[in-house]
Each structure stands twice: as C-alpha cells, then as structure tokens.
Amino acid sequence: MKKGIALLLCLACLLPMFAAGTKESAPSDVIELRFLGMAQAAYSEQNVNDMTADFMKAHPNIKVYTEFVPYEELRNKTLLAYGSNNSYDAVLVDDIWFTEYDSKGMLVDITANIPKAYKDGVLAGGWNFTTKKGKIVGLPWFLDTMYLFYNPTMLKAAGYAAAPKSVEEMVEMGRALKAKKIVEYPFVFSLAQAEALICVYSNFLEAFGGSFQDAQGNYILDTSGVQALEFLVSLKNEGLLNPNSLEYLEEDVRRVFSTGDAAFTLNWGYMHALASDPAESKLKKEDVGVMVLPGAKGVKDSAAMSGSMGLSVLSKSKNPNEALQYILYLSSKEVQDTYSNLQLPVWTASYDDPSIQAGREDLVAAAKKAFSIMNVRPSVPNYQEVSAIFQQHIQTALYGEKTPKQALTDAVQKVKAL
Amino acid sequence: MASRGTRWYTLLLAPMILVMGAVIGWPLIQTFVLSLTDTQLMDVSAPSFVGFENFIKGLGNQGFLDALKVSGLFALVVVSSEMILGTGVALLLNEPFRGRNLVRALLILPWAVPTTVNAIMWRLIYNPEYGALNSLLFQLGFLDSYISWLGSADKALWSVMFADVWKNFSLVAMIALASLQTLPDSQIEAAKIDGAGAWQRFRYITLPHLIPSLQVALVLRIIEAVKVFDIIYVMTKGGPANKTRSASIFVYQEAFTNSRMGSGAAYAIIMVSLIMILIAFYIRGLSRKEK
Numbered sequence: 001m002k003k004g005i006a007l008l009l010c011l012a013c014l015l016p017m018f019a020a021g022t023k024e025s026a027p028s029d030v031i032e033l034r035f036l037g038m039a040q041a042a043y044s045e046q047n048v049n050d051m052t053a054d055f056m057k058a059h060p061n062i063k064v065y066t067e068f069v070p071y072e073e074l075r076n077k078t079l080l081a082y083g084s085n086n087s088y089d090a091v092l093v094d095d096i097w098f099t100e101y102d103s104k105g106m107l108v109d110i111t112a113n114i115p116k117a118y119k120d121g122v123l124a125g126g127w128n129f130t131t132k133k134g135k136i137v138g139l140p141w142f143l144d145t146m147y148l149f150y151n152p153t154m155l156k157a158a159g160y161a162a163a164p165k166s167v168e169e170m171v172e173m174g175r176a177l178k179a180k181k182i183v184e185y186p187f188v189f190s191l192a193q194a195e196a197l198i199c200v201y202s203n204f205l206e207a208f209g210g211s212f213q214d215a216q217g218n219y220i221l222d223t224s225g226v227q228a229l230e231f232l233v234s235l236k237n238e239g240l241l242n243p244n245s246l247e248y249l250e251e252d253v254r255r256v257f258s259t260g261d262a263a264f265t266l267n268w269g270y271m272h273a274l275a276s277d278p279a280e281s282k283l284k285k286e287d288v289g290v291m292v293l294p295g296a297k298g299v300k301d302s303a304a305m306s307g308s309m310g311l312s313v314l315s316k317s318k319n320p321n322e323a324l325q326y327i328l329y330l331s332s333k334e335v336q337d338t339y340s341n342l343q344l345p346v347w348t349a350s351y352d353d354p355s356i357q358a359g360r361e362d363l364v365a366a367a368k369k370a371f372s373i374m375n376v377r378p379s380v381p382n383y384q385e386v387s388a389i390f391q392q393h394i395q396t397a398l399y400g401e402k403t404p405k406q407a408l409t410d411a412v413q414k415v416k417a418l
Numbered sequence: 419m420a421s422r423g424t425r426w427y428t429l430l431l432a433p434m435i436l437v438m439g440a441v442i443g444w445p446l447i448q449t450f451v452l453s454l455t456d457t458q459l460m461d462v463s464a465p466s467f468v469g470f471e472n473f474i475k476g477l478g479n480q481g482f483l484d485a486l487k488v489s490g491l492f493a494l495v496v497v498s499s500e501m502i503l504g505t506g507v508a509l510l511l512n513e514p515f516r517g518r519n520l521v522r523a524l525l526i527l528p529w530a531v532p533t534t535v536n537a538i539m540w541r542l543i544y545n546p547e548y549g550a551l552n553s554l555l556f557q558l559g560f561l562d563s564y565i566s567w568l569g570s571a572d573k574a575l576w577s578v579m580f581a582d583v584w585k586n587f588s589l590v591a592m593i594a595l596a597s598l599q600t601l602p603d604s605q606i607e608a609a610k611i612d613g614a615g616a617w618q619r620f621r622y623i624t625l626p627h628l629i630p631s632l633q634v635a636l637v638l639r640i641i642e643a644v645k646v647f648d649i650i651y652v653m654t655k656g657g658p659a660n661k662t663r664s665a666s667i668f669v670y671q672e673a674f675t676n677s678r679m680g681s682g683a684a685y686a687i688i689m690v691s692l693i694m695i696l697i698a699f700y701i702r703g704l705s706r707k708e709k
Contacts, residue, residue: 193657244546247569395659
C-alpha cells in the first residue's frame with residue numbers, strides 16, 4: 001500500500017510537465033497577434049500599448065499581445081522566436097537589420113499591399129531602408145539620426161553667439177569653454193562598447209567625408225575613417241571629452257547634458273523634449289540647441305547617419321493580413337501625429353503642420369535637413385558581427401592601446417576574414 | 419540478480435532519470451550533434467556536417483583564447499578571495515560576541531541577492547557620476563576625481579570581480595562556519611593547555627578540520643566562476659574593448675550575435691569539457707571526505 005502511494009506521488013510530480021503545455025483558449029473568431037517592440041523613451045511602451053488598445057477597439061476581432069525588450073536584446077529575441085515555433089507576427093526592425101532578416105527570408109513582401117497614401121505620403125528616406133531588392137519589406141516607423149545638441153547659454157558665456165558651422169569650429173568652442181572654466185568636459189558621447197559607439201563614430205565618419213564601404217562593398221576606413229577616429233581620440237587626449245564617455249550609452253549622455261555638465265553631445269531626437277523638461281533636466285528651453293552635425297571644414301556642410309526603424313510582418317505569421325493591418329495602423333499619419341511629442345512622424349505633410357512644429361521648430365528644421373542627407377551604416381547580412389569588431393577596435397584606439405590607423409586596419413582585416 | 423527491493427527503488431527512480439535524461443542528456447547530445455555542423459541560427463533545416471572543424475577552429479581562435487583567459491583570471495581571483503575572506507569571516511563569527519546571531523543572519527543576505535540584482539546594484543555603486551564608491555573614496559581623500567570603474571580597460575574586470583566576491587564570499591563563510599561548529603571545544607582547550615598559540619591552533623587543529631568542507635566549497639565556486647556569464651553581461655556586456663568578455667559570453671555571442679549555432683555549440687562543448695574536469699576534482703574531493 002505504502003509503495004503504491006509512493007509510486008502515485010512520483011507520477012504526480014510529473015503532472016506539472018504536462019500541465020505547463022496547456023494554454024488558455026481564446027474565442028475561435030478572435031485572431032491573436034504577437035508584436036515585439038523596444039523598451040525605449042519614444043515611442044514608449046505606454047504609447048504603443050495605447051495605440052494598440054485603440055487598434056483593438058477599432059478591430060474587435062483582433063487581439064494583439066505586445067512585448068518590449070531593450071534595444072540590445074531586440075534582434076536576438078526576434079531571431080530566436082522566429083527560429084522556434086513561437087514566432088512573432090509583427091516586429092520592430094532597426095534599419096541595419098533589414099538586410100539580414102530579408103536574406104533569411106523572414107520578412108513578408110508587402111509591396112502590393114501598401115495603400116497609395118502611404119507610398120506617396122511617407123518621407124522618401126523611409127522607403128530606402130525598408131526596401132530590399134526592389135521589394136518593400138517594412139513600413140518606416142520613425143526616421144532618426146544623431147543630432148548635435150549644444151548649450152547656447154554656455155556658448156554665449158564663452159563669447160560665441162552662433163552654433164558651430166564646422167567640426168573644427170566646434171572643437172575651438174570646446175577649448176574656449178574649458179579654458180574659461182565654463183564646463184570641465186565640453187563634450188560627452190555614448191562610446192560604450194555597443195551600437196551607440198558605431199552611431200557616434202559613423203556620424204563623424206560622415207562629417208569627415210568618409211564611408212564604411214565603397215560602391216563594391218569593400219571596407220574603406222584608411223583615410224577619412226582614420227581622421228574621424230583621430231578626432232575622437234584627440235578630444236579625449238586634450239581633456240575635452242568626458243572620460244566616462246567610454247562607458248556611456250545614450251541615456252547616460254542625456255543625463256550628463258541635462259545636468260549642465262557638457263556643452264555638446266550627439267543623441268537621437270527624443271532627447272530634444274526631455275533635455276528641457278523640468279522633470280528630467282536642470283536646463284531651460286534656451287539652454288538646449290539642436291542642429292545637424294556640421295561637417296569638417298572644406299569637406300561638407302553637414303553630416304547625418306540614419307538610425308531609423310521600421311515595422312515588418314514576419315513570414316511565419318499565421319495572420320499576415322491582420323498583422324499588416326496592425327502595423328499600417330501604428331504608422332498611420334493620425335497615430336504618428338498624436339504621439340509625436342518625443343518622436344517626429346514619418347509623414348512629409350506632418351512637417352508643415354504648425355501643431356507638430358510648435359515649440360520645436362529647431363528640431364523640425366534639423367530633421368528636414370538630416371533626412372535629406374543622411375547615409376546608412378553598412379547594409380550587410382552579418383552587420384552585427386561586423387559592428388562588434390569595429391566596436392572593439394575603435395575602443396582599443398580610444399584607450400590608446402593602438403593608433404587609430406592600426407586599430408581600423410586590424411578591424412578591416414578581421415571583417416574581411418569573416 | 420537484483421533483489422526485489424533494488425528493483426523497486428530503480429522503478430521509483432525511473433521518472434527522475436527520465437526527466438534528467440530529457441532535460442539534460444538529450445540537449446547535451448543535441449548540442450554535440452550541432453557542434454559537428456555549420457548550422458546557422460535561422461537555417462536549422464539544412465546544416466552540413468563539418469566533423470571536428472568547429473573544434474579545431476575554436477581552439478585556434480584568439481578571441482576565444484582571450485575569453486578563456488578572462489574566465490580563468492576571474493575564477494582564480496574571485497575564488498581565492500572568497501575562500502580567504504569567507505574563512506576569515508567564519509572564524510570571527512565562531513567567536514562569542516554580542517549580536518553574533520544577528521550578524522550570522524545578515525551574512526546570508528549577499529548570497530540571497532539574485533545575481534542580476536547584485537550586478538545592477540554594483541553598476542549604481544560604480545557609477546562615474548553619482549556612484550557611492552567614488553563618493554566614499556573621494557571624501558576619504560583617496561581620489562582626486564571620480565573614476566569610471568566599468569569604463570576603464572584596466573579596472574573593469576577587477577570591479578566586476580569585486581562585485582562577485584561581495585556576493586559569494588558569504589557562501590564560503592556559511593560552509594566554513596557550519597564546519598567550525600562541529601569542531602569539539604575540547605581539542606582547542608587541550609591545545610591551549612599544551613601551550614599552542616592562536617596561529618598554531620589554527621594551523622594544526624582548525625584548518626585541517628575545515629579543509630574537507632572548504633574543498634567542496636572551492637570546487638563548487640570554481641565551477642560557477644569559470645562559467646560566469648550573468649554578472650558580467652549585466653555590468654559590462656563584455657566591454658570595454660572585450661576586456662571583461664568571459665568564455666560564456668563569447669559562446670553566447672558566437673551562437674546568437676554571429677548566428678553561428680554550430681560553432682557556438684562547439685565552443686560550449688569545450689567549455690563543458692573544462693567544467694567536467696573540475697567536476698571530476700569535485701567528486702574526488704567528496705570521496706576523500708567520505709573516507
């Protein structure tokens with residue numbers, strides 16, 4: 001008898017294994033979608049959940065489950081879920097991932113299903129990164145670049161009435177700010193070993209007239225690339241760059257700039273509203289200037305590198321039509337205009353809307369300019385690995401372990417060997 | 419021929435063996451099979467068999483060897499610090515003093531803190547702008563200006579190691595304290611009567627008594643430290659300039675960032691082999707203790 005009870009207990013222990021596989025069943029006429037987004041300031045999780053709630057109200061037969069992860073986990077989670085039998089229906093995709101996802105056949109071709117209003121109304125720059133081999137595989141959700149944020153009050157105190165017109169002038173201003181003890185470290189950048197470092201570097205690469213690759217896809221960083229890195233290293237060696245930059249991400253530099261401990265930084269558009277928000281910053285509106293990064297003297301006027309993102313339907317979605325409906329709703333002009341506080345819309349017409357411009361005319365003007373000139377980081381299927389190699393080697397130069405030339409030569413060699 | 423009793427116990431153990439086989443044995447076999455192929459993260463359906471190529475490439479990969487060095491240094495520093503600190507604290511807590519029970523209870527706190535929480539906590543403590551460590555050292559006059567602990571190539575790994583020691587020394591202390599409580603007072607008293615000093619009593623009575631328990635703690639901690647992942651991932655993600663990239667983080671990056679599942683599996687198998695060697699030491703230590 002006792003042995004029988006013991007055996008039953010053993011079997012009972014196994015029951016949870018089977019129970020774990022059960023799922024609450026939904027009414028059969030309701031279509032369920034899973035969306036993977038990013039935990040970020042703009043659009044925030046709350047924003048996306050509110051948009052989603054409105055979408056579900058308008059489409060009672062569709063239930064959308066949203067999930068959010070930090071940027072650093074977004075790609076891996078998308079790939080792993082896709083590789084399993086539990087793929088998401090719609091996902092947020094960084095512009096540098098489109099080529100990789102498309103090469104793996106993960107994205108639904110939506111070219112034929114995009115309403116004309118979208119094709120005509122969305123900024124042309126948006127379709128550039130969501131179009132692969134002539135097919136549209138995503139909807140632009142936000143266009144962004146790293147803008148140059150500066151503190152006009154500090155510049156005035158140092159005797160400068162206008163924003164810098166070139167990289168060289170910006171450095172001269174930084175030297176004056178330090179010499180006059182207005183700020184100890186005039187510059188702060190997000191140079192931690194992460195994608196943010198590549199974004200900062202690639203903006204300066206643009207400013208010096210360079211590019212990661214030539215037209216044939218060969219990596220070419222031996223001239224302008226070296227200049228851009230030498231520039232960052234010289235800022236550090238001169239004591240103009242906050243030394244903590246090497247462990248900073250975007251939110252860290254926002255905090256440093258917002259406490260008045262830097263005069264110049266590069267960051268995404270979302271920082272504009274937060275930098276003068278009393279709940280988030282010590283700065284007043286007049287202390288925050290924003291512009292497109294100026295180029296190097298005699299090379300170019302301005303420089304911008306895309307940091308945009310789009311929404312895609314994944315090929316494994318069981319309900320691709322409903323998933324497309326959902327992402328069309330999220331990128332619609334009405335929704336984007338409603339939630340434009342921290343993120344500018346992708347619709348051309350929005351930029352002429354006085355209510356969108358109000359209070360951020362400088363950001364809108366900078367955005368218009370940036371979107372017309374911005375370049376993209378390497379569009380290659382193995383971008384993540386390439387980026388990781390550059391991150392490591394650029395940091396090696398910033399730490400002074402290698403010269404910028406040597407670091408970039410080694411990085412390019414490693415990338416070529418992949 | 420097995421007795422009826424033995425068969426019955428085997429039957430009772432069968433569900434557990436089945437579960438273990440399903441959740442440990444099968445994935446291990448699958449990982450090994452994967453390591454012999456060139457499987458990509460999103461191309462699991464059409465891998466090619468490459469034999470031991472992934473292993474050969476892996477053992478010649480400078481990045482992986484560097485990562486192994488980081489794991490080795492991490493394990494060496496962290497475990498030796500924890501053993502010394504843990505034993506010292508256990509000796510102190512074995513002495514009678516007021517509030518001893520409260521301090522003993524507090525000892526468990528660092529160990530009870532989840533690793534990710536501990537990592538986030540230490541990130542805040544090390545913060546270069548408002549971190550408590552900078553503030554403390556600055557106010558005591560040890561620093562002229564605040565330091566970027568996790569952002570400097572020569573301090574990041576040591577900073578992570580310190581955070582790990584803070585969390586795990588208490589495990590060693592608890593094991594050592596439990597062992598000390600089984601040491602008969604009469605032995606210490608007899609040594610005192612014979613004129614043995616404090617060092618001699620520790621060297622010839624306490625330490626030999628502690629060694630079997632410390633051996634177990636040592637091997638357990640080495641195994642944990644060699645496969646360190648979470649605390650580094652949360653605190654530095656392997657940066658700056660890969661200075662804190664451990665072997666486990668390398669494996670993760672190879673499999674998921676670089677999408678090379680086959681190669682990642684081979685690195686993981688190499689890691690498992692190293693850990694199995696350590697487990698062999700552990701089992702040997704245990705059997706000695708039993709003797």
